[in-house]
Amino acid sequence: MRELSKRTECFTDSVIRRMTRISNRYGAVNLSQGFPDFDPPREITERLSQVASEGPHQYALTWGAQNFREALARKQEHFSGMKVNPDTEIVVTCGGTEAMMAAMMSVTNPGDKVAIFSPFYENYGADTILSGATPVYIPLVPPSFSFDANLLEDAFRQGAKALILCNPSNPCGKVFTLEELQVIAELAQRYDAYVITDEVYEHIVYAPHKHIYFATLPGMRERTIECGSLSKTYSITGWRLGYVIAPPQVIDRVKKVHDFLTVGAAAPLMEAATVGLNFEDAYYNELQAHYTHMKNLFVNGLKDIGLNFVEPQGAYYVLVDISEYGYESDLKFCEDLAEKVKVGAVPGSSFFKEEVNHLIRFHFAKRDETLNQALQNLADIRKMKR
Numbered sequence: 001m002r003e004l005s006k007r008t009e010c011f012t013d014s015v016i017r018r019m020t021r022i023s024n025r026y027g028a029v030n031l032s033q034g035f036p037d038f039d040p041p042r043e044i045t046e047r048l049s050q051v052a053s054e055g056p057h058q059y060a061l062t063w064g065a066q067n068f069r070e071a072l073a074r075k076q077e078h079f080s081g082m083k084v085n086p087d088t089e090i091v092v093t094c095g096g097t098e099a100m101m102a103a104m105m106s107v108t109n110p111g112d113k114v115a116i117f118s119p120f121y122e123n124y125g126a127d128t129i130l131s132g133a134t135p136v137y138i139p140l141v142p143p144s145f146s147f148d149a150n151l152l153e154d155a156f157r158q159g160a161k162a163l164i165l166c167n168p169s170n171p172c173g174k175v176f177t178l179e180e181l182q183v184i185a186e187l188a189q190r191y192d193a194y195v196i197t198d199e200v201y202e203h204i205v206y207a208p209h210k211h212i213y214f215a216t217l218p219g220m221r222e223r224t225i226e227c228g229s230l231s232k233t234y235s236i237t238g239w240r241l242g243y244v245i246a247p248p249q250v251i252d253r254v255k256k257v258h259d260f261l262t263v264g265a266a267a268p269l270m271e272a273a274t275v276g277l278n279f280e281d282a283y284y285n286e287l288q289a290h291y292t293h294m295k296n297l298f299v300n301g302l303k304d305i306g307l308n309f310v311e312p313q314g315a316y317y318v319l320v321d322i323s324e325y326g327y328e329s330d331l332k333f334c335e336d337l338a339e340k341v342k343v344g345a346v347p348g349s350s351f352f353k354e355e356v357n358h359l360i361r362f363h364f365a366k367r368d369e370t371l372n373q374a375l376q377n378l379a380d381i382r383k384m385k386r
């Protein structure tokens with residue numbers, strides 16, 4: 001047989017999904033893959049039941065159903081203060097995952113450089129490979145996960161055409177400050193670069209931190225390609241609904257890429273999820289309160305057990321320091337943790353470009369019972385000491 005594509009030869013099995021399989025094998029509480037174990041809002045699922053009998057069941061407009069885009073434009077304007085034209089500035093995609101891929105394909109040519117902060121969400125590596133771009137990594141240095149503006153400037157000096165900005169960040173829980181975003185904006189302007197933002201955790205931010213939409217910074221609207229998702233905001237990771245918001249000339253291209261990638265997001269799911277996009281502020285306030293509760297429950301439990309970690313400012317992950325356990329491999333640590341302590345985590349090294357193997361990632365978008373069980377199991381973590 002002829003060989004398969006060279007481009008995808010280096011793809012490995014996702015470490016996160018592998019840890020899920022290992023957790024299942026040992027009956028561990030799985031805090032590796034980031035999805036909630038609680039239900040989406042009832043209003044959305046009830047609407048889905050109606051849609052099952054009423055439709056729509058056929059293709060929607062390839063760039064997204066009209067009422068969905070209109071509701072999304074209203075919601076985004078409400079939260080960011082930025083007017084979005086639903087006809088010319090939005091493409092609805094199959095999750096934030098496709099949004100990022102379509103954005104990358106629309107912006108880069110094979111061989112172009114793309115700047116990525118490290119640690120990073122694992123898909124960005126694959127997205128650059130699939131689009132033929134070359135990643136240039138800029139470290140976010142633990143424990144504060146701040147970055148050196150000179151290193152970022154170096155990436156632009158080397159010709160990076162775009163920066164991927166994940167804010168709030170998976171896996172480190174960082175919420176970029178206005179000052180940091182201003183530094184990025186100034187460099188993007190000076191070096192005429194695009195900023196592809198991943199803002200899927202826009203509504204999961206812990207006070208006093210605040211999410212600032214990058215496109216709202218002076219001069220950034222025209223160079224920002226915002227990738228978003230309904231997965232996290234409405235607890236519907238399986239519905240695969242996301243979007244790109246960008247200026248019309250960019251969206252024009254994204255529409256075409258998206259059309260050939262997937263044709264479109266699922267019409268019945270767009271229809272049902274529109275109910276969520278029309279929710280009042282109370283929904284988002286409750287979401288924040290619920291996530292703050294889960295975050296506090298989990299991190300206070302980690303503190304009581306005596307574990308070291310950096311408190312997340314946003315998103316629903318926490319990186320825990322495992323230096324004291326004497327493991328050389330964080331992967332081996334996670335495998336042993338699932339087997340012996342019965343909690344599933346992700347080795348931090350899968351998110352870092354640099355040699356970092358003293359961190360593991362837990363996610364805490366779980367019901368109280370699940371988090372309490374995980375903490376009860378983690379109370380035995382000392383037996384992992386070598």
Ligand SMILES: Cc1ncc(COP(=O)(O)O)c(C=O)c1O
Pocket residue numbers: 034094095096097098121166169170198200228229230231237240241242
């Ligand atoms: C930072 C980040 N971006 C994108 C995604 C994927 O989102 P979606 O389910 O909308 O494809 C995730 C999922 O975990 C994520 O953490």
